[in-house]
Amino acid sequence: MINARFALLCFLFLAPAFARARTLEVCASCAYNTIQQALDASRDGDRVLVKAGTYKEPTLRITKKIALTGENYPILEAPKGQEILVIDADGVTVEGLQLQNLAPHYLKDLAAIRVHRKGFFRILNNRLINTFFAIYLEYAHDGEVIGNTITGTAVNELSSGNGVHGWYGEYVCIENNTIKGHRDGIYLEFMHFCSISGNHSEANVRYGLHFMFSNDDHYANNIFRKNGAGVAVMFGKRIGMTDNLFDYNWGRSAYGLLLKEIYDAKIERNRFVQNTIGIHIEGASRVAYRQNTFQRNGWAVKIAGGCLDHDFSQNNFLSNAMDFVLNGRVNSNTFDGNYWSEYTGYDLDRNGLGDVPHRPVKLFSYIVTRTPESIILLRSLFIDLMNFSEKVSPVFTPAGILDQQPLMHPIS
Amino acid sequence: MYKILRYSFYDLMRSRWTYFYFGFFLLFTLALLFLSSDVGKVIISLMNVILVLVPLIATMFGIMFYYNSREFTELLLAQQLSRTQLFLGQYLGLALSLSASLLLGVGLPFLFYGIFFSAEIGNFIVLLLNGVLLSFIFSGMAFWIALRHENRIKGFGLAIMMWLFFAVIYDGIFLLLLMWFSDYPLEYVSLGASLLNPVDLSRILILLKLDISALMGYTGAVFEKFLGTGLGIALSFLSLGFWILLPTANIRRVALTKDF
Structure with missing residues (x-):
């Protein structure tokens, strides 16, 4: 009796699976000539296979749980003022397509792929070329955006969109994408519990990665290079940032990483190389x-007033023009146990820790915050003499900012 | 003039101090290259040394050379030679021998290192060019001071003061002014002020090549916009050229009217 019921159960569950084994092919000489026809004919669980070719169709709205797969990167375009692909069902997979040429629109955030209030989506290995907003996740949850190549031609912030744009959602995994030439490489607002890893975000007009009002996210092993201003993490709690590389973010107001109104974050094993400001x-x-x-940055770390309980330890500060700039006289941050290439102390008891405390804030960095023009005197003999005498007997620089146990050797 | 130039050049090339100067740069550069694998960092370290030592040594050399060869100069003055040719020949011989020591001392180690196949070749050339220009400027200034002052102590003192002024005091006054007038927009003032001091100007030209990340902060915008352009670079070198022309013209003027 039990067996019979089990068999029935199995049948009920597996029946759709047998029916699902359909593949609908789309090409000029196939059963379906347009993707829209195939979508109309598809049922939940089908696979729509688009063969190489160019398909210029009005917005394709996927309303069933299907996989839309491209063979040899078929090219999808939309008429002017329309989006290319809208995912409007749970459990949709979009893979191997080339979506291109979406003109900027000043009223609507047009996107090449939009996920609208749905979950369990997978957007894999697509090419998005010259699209205004490339991937737009709107109230989306439990999805994957993996291995896409997103290339834009953004010139300024006004007429450009974001590579991956997230607006409300949770548990989204954004992995191994390459994003170039957009406004923000990845923009996440109200997105929680997301993981962003292995992405390469380069030459975007504004930020490589931009968090707003997002909590409990983690990003790791990404490369942020030559963006307008690196990575901005704003108004978030418990965000983890590990093993990323921030480099060559140069410019008037550029930095590797901007932290604004951030609480309880962890920043570990990242490398900041040749940025105007490493962390702001x-x-x-x-x-x-x-x-x-922190290597060869203009300013390694710049801390504005009112920042409490920052704990720096076991970091390497190598050949930065200025290691630290702190505003304000009150300091509740700790700097113990870092390696400073500027450290000139000694280690008599050979325990690997310098015997004299290190002062990371130089008089000159203090002056530069008050009179920014004086940066033109950087590395002048007078400034070196001044820094030296201030180091010997501190008068102007806040006395409390000390590394009591500077390391003698860099951390590998 | 060429004959005198050649004579003073060879005279200085045989001098112990030239070898010392050459040897110092050779050893220093070798040591830096040996200790650090990053050519960019070596060039930054060398920059600090070149900006301080080249003017100082050129100044000392200029003063010493004039006072030491004074008797020979008097002998030459008795010959049928124009004074312009005589003194300019001596000055150029001095400046050229200093430049040669610097170029060889710094250049040889880098040559063996393979600088021509490195990405830093542009920075390296800027560094050497600035070193050469500074040699010309400061030896000329020293020569002019020596010509003006018969009293050796006074001459030495003035020359040292001149070096100290350009290398240290100028920047101190500059910084004080910047801080006093910090309520005013000072970008163009600071640009102008740095154009007026050859040491500052060389430093900024090298920094713009090497340490641009620091200079490109929000105030760096003006500097970058100005010094990064053809006009800025042209003006900078024009200013350095003016600093060579100034002592040269004055050496000529003093030499023509001086009663030996």
């Missing part, structure tokens, strides 16, 4: 920095 911190609290390397 405004109004953030309770942030731990471990094993990061």
Whole structure:
């Protein structure tokens, strides 16, 4: 009796699976000539296989749980003022397509692929070329955006969109994408519990990665290079940032990483190389920095007033023009146990820790924050002499900012 | 003039101090290249040394050379030679021998290192060019001071003061002014002020090549916009050229009217 019921159950569950084994092919000489025809004919669980070719169709709205797969990257375009693909069902897979040429629109955020209030989507290995907004996740949850190549031609912020744009949602995984030439490479607003890893975000007009009002996200192993201003993390709690590379973010107001109103974040094993400012911190609290390397930045770390409980330890500060700039006289941040290439102390007891405390804030960096034009005197003999005498007997620089246990050797 | 130039050049090339100067740069550059694998960092370290030492040594050399060869100069003055040719020949011989020591001392180690196949070749050339220009400027200034002052102590003192002024004091006054007038927009003032000091100007030209990340902060915008353009670079070199022309013209003027 039990067996019979089990068999019945199995049948009920597997019946759709047998029916699902359909593949609907789309090409000039196939059963379906347009993708829209195939979508209309498809049922839940079908696979629509689009063969190489160019398909210029009005907005394709996927309303069934199907996989839309491209063979040899078929090209999809939409008429002017329309989006290319809208995912309007749970469990949709979009793979191997080339979506291109979506003109900027000043009233609507047109996107090449839009996910609208749905979940369990998978957007894999697509090419998005010259699209205004490339992938737009709107109230989307539990999805994957993996291995896409997103290339834009953004010139300024006004007429450009974001590579991956997230607006409300949770549990989205954005992995191994390459994003170039957009406004923000990846923009996440009200997106929680997301994981962003292995992406390469380069030459975007504004930020490589931009968080707003997002909590409990984690990004790791990404490369952010030559963006207008690196990565901005604003108004978020418990965000993890590990093993990323921030480099060559140069410019008037450029930085590797901007933290604004951030609480309880962890920043570990990142590398900041040749940025105008490595990390720029405004109004953030309770942030731990471990094993990061700051190399040849203009300013390694710039902390504005009102930042509490930042804990720097086991970081490498190598050949930055200025290691630290702090505004304000009150300091509740700690800097113990870092390696400073500027450190000139000694280690008599050979325990690997310098015997004299290191002062990371130089008089000159203090002057530059008050008189920015004086940066033109950088590396002048007078400034070196001045820094030296201030180091010997501090008068102007806040006395409390000390590394009591500077490391003698860099952390590898 | 060419004969005198050649004579003073060879005279200085045989001098112990030239070898010392050459040897110092050779060893220093070798040591830096040996200790650090990053050519960019070596060039930054060298920049600090070149900006401080080249003017100082050129100044000292210029003063010493004039006072030491004074008797020979008097002998030459008795010959049928124009004074312009005589003194300019001596000055150019001095400046050229200093430049040669610098170029060889710094250049040889980099040559063996393979600088021509490195990405830093442009920065390296800017560094050397600035070193050469500074040699010309400061040896000329020293020569002019020596010509003006018969009293050796006074001459030495003035020359040292001149070096100290350009290398240290100028920047101090500059910084004080910047801080006093910090309520005013000072970008163009600071640009102008740095154009007026050859040491500052060389430093900024090298920094713009090497340490641009720091200079490109929000105030760096003006500097970048100005010094990054053809006009800025032309003006900078024009200013450095003016600093060579100034002592040269004055050496000529003093030499023509001076009663030996």
